[in-house]
Amino acid sequence: MKITSVRARVFEWKGKTVPPQGNFCSNAMDLLYSRQETMKTFRFHQWTVVEIETDTGLVGYGNVALAPKVAKQIIDQYLTPLVMGQDPWDYEYLSQRMYRATHAWGRKGVGMAAISAVDLAIWDILGKSVNKPVFKLLGGRTKEKIPCYYSKLYRTDLDEMQKEAETFLKQGFTAFKMRFGYGPKDLQKGVVENLKSVAAVREVIGYDTDLMLECYMGWNLEYTKRMLPKLAQYQPRWLEEPVIADDIDGYAELNAMNIIPISGGEHEFSLYGFKQLLDRKAVSVVQYDTNRVGGITMAHKINALCEAYSVPVIPHAGQMHNYHLTMSTLASPMAEYFPMFDVEVGNELFYYIFDGEPVAENGFLDLRDDVPGLGLSLKTEFLDQFDITE
Numbered sequence: 001m002k003i004t005s006v007r008a009r010v011f012e013w014k015g016k017t018v019p020p021q022g023n024f025c026s027n028a029m030d031l032l033y034s035r036q037e038t039m040k041t042f043r044f045h046q047w048t049v050v051e052i053e054t055d056t057g058l059v060g061y062g063n064v065a066l067a068p069k070v071a072k073q074i075i076d077q078y079l080t081p082l083v084m085g086q087d088p089w090d091y092e093y094l095s096q097r098m099y100r101a102t103h104a105w106g107r108k109g110v111g112m113a114a115i116s117a118v119d120l121a122i123w124d125i126l127g128k129s130v131n132k133p134v135f136k137l138l139g140g141r142t143k144e145k146i147p148c149y150y151s152k153l154y155r156t157d158l159d160e161m162q163k164e165a166e167t168f169l170k171q172g173f174t175a176f177k178m179r180f181g182y183g184p185k186d187l188q189k190g191v192v193e194n195l196k197s198v199a200a201v202r203e204v205i206g207y208d209t210d211l212m213l214e215c216y217m218g219w220n221l222e223y224t225k226r227m228l229p230k231l232a233q234y235q236p237r238w239l240e241e242p243v244i245a246d247d248i249d250g251y252a253e254l255n256a257m258n259i260i261p262i263s264g265g266e267h268e269f270s271l272y273g274f275k276q277l278l279d280r281k282a283v284s285v286v287q288y289d290t291n292r293v294g295g296i297t298m299a300h301k302i303n304a305l306c307e308a309y310s311v312p313v314i315p316h317a318g319q320m321h322n323y324h325l326t327m328s329t330l331a332s333p334m335a336e337y338f339p340m341f342d343v344e345v346g347n348e349l350f351y352y353i354f355d356g357e358p359v360a361e362n363g364f365l366d367l368r369d370d371v372p373g374l375g376l377s378l379k380t381e382f383l384d385q386f387d388i389t390e
Ligand SMILES: O=C(O)C(=O)C[C@@H](O)CO
Pocket: 025, 151, 179, 214, 216, 266, 316, 317, 336, 345, 347
């Protein structure tokens, strides 16, 4: 089998979007600008879709949501020439070829995200070529169904957050991730607001459920050290990305406090990036995203590394490319799950581009044994609400 074409298209959402709400999620820019400015940067309304065809007539789909227009350029100009005419079953060789050819500038960030999209399409082809779902090629079914956690609860009025939590508690979710709205620049008032929001959500979901707390890089080491003892009373399962991804020493210091497990990884890349996090005991939960970290070829290796270090893997963002990694390893106990909503931040855009995503039932997801490849196809229903760049 040979790769005969690679097509990367950028889907830019032009449909209805929920306008940015002030203080809806702390983020890395908060330490620089006022909240109104930072909310405008917090948008993922483009997605690059990669389609790879083979001489046997198979088509594989990949995707990338980090800097999609730049990722497309990297795929078109650098990665396509490296995989054209190659056998997709040589996926380790192709992964190394892309990783080493772009290593001088692409070993972190959008270079790895672009490689991920090509690698995802290759694995989609591999599954389709043997009529097996990708998870069957990685280790098979390790779970009857995948436990998942409801992920949204962006900061808004507390009664609105409580209504949202109530709604999805009634749908059977037993694990929830919420976002903070305040950080260091909001001083003690922000501390009080952050604690009030956690108390409000706990009041609804109780203590026989998991609650995870998302900072999305919007705090710093000093503020987090002050917040951890205050948050411990709410028994969170983890505190996510309190500091920026490069502050690995900060992660390690916070995790070593052993007050609340620190999670991270959605902004880390490659096997070596996660070796560093694990060697430094920087995180208690690994959260790579398979469409960022280097694709399935790289994520499969990181799963094994996490198993050896006894650190659970709970990939960022849910979405089909991550579900196959979670299904195929005991190192991954659960998945993140974004239900389909009106487009806001953009995490939900996946549902407007692809068909095939499983819908959670009672807090569980299932992947079918009889759907080959990743199990995705392009949705036509919303095509008229996208500007698509070839
Ligand atoms: O889902 C996550 O972990 C994210 O980081 C998504 C982003 O929207 C902030 O929550």
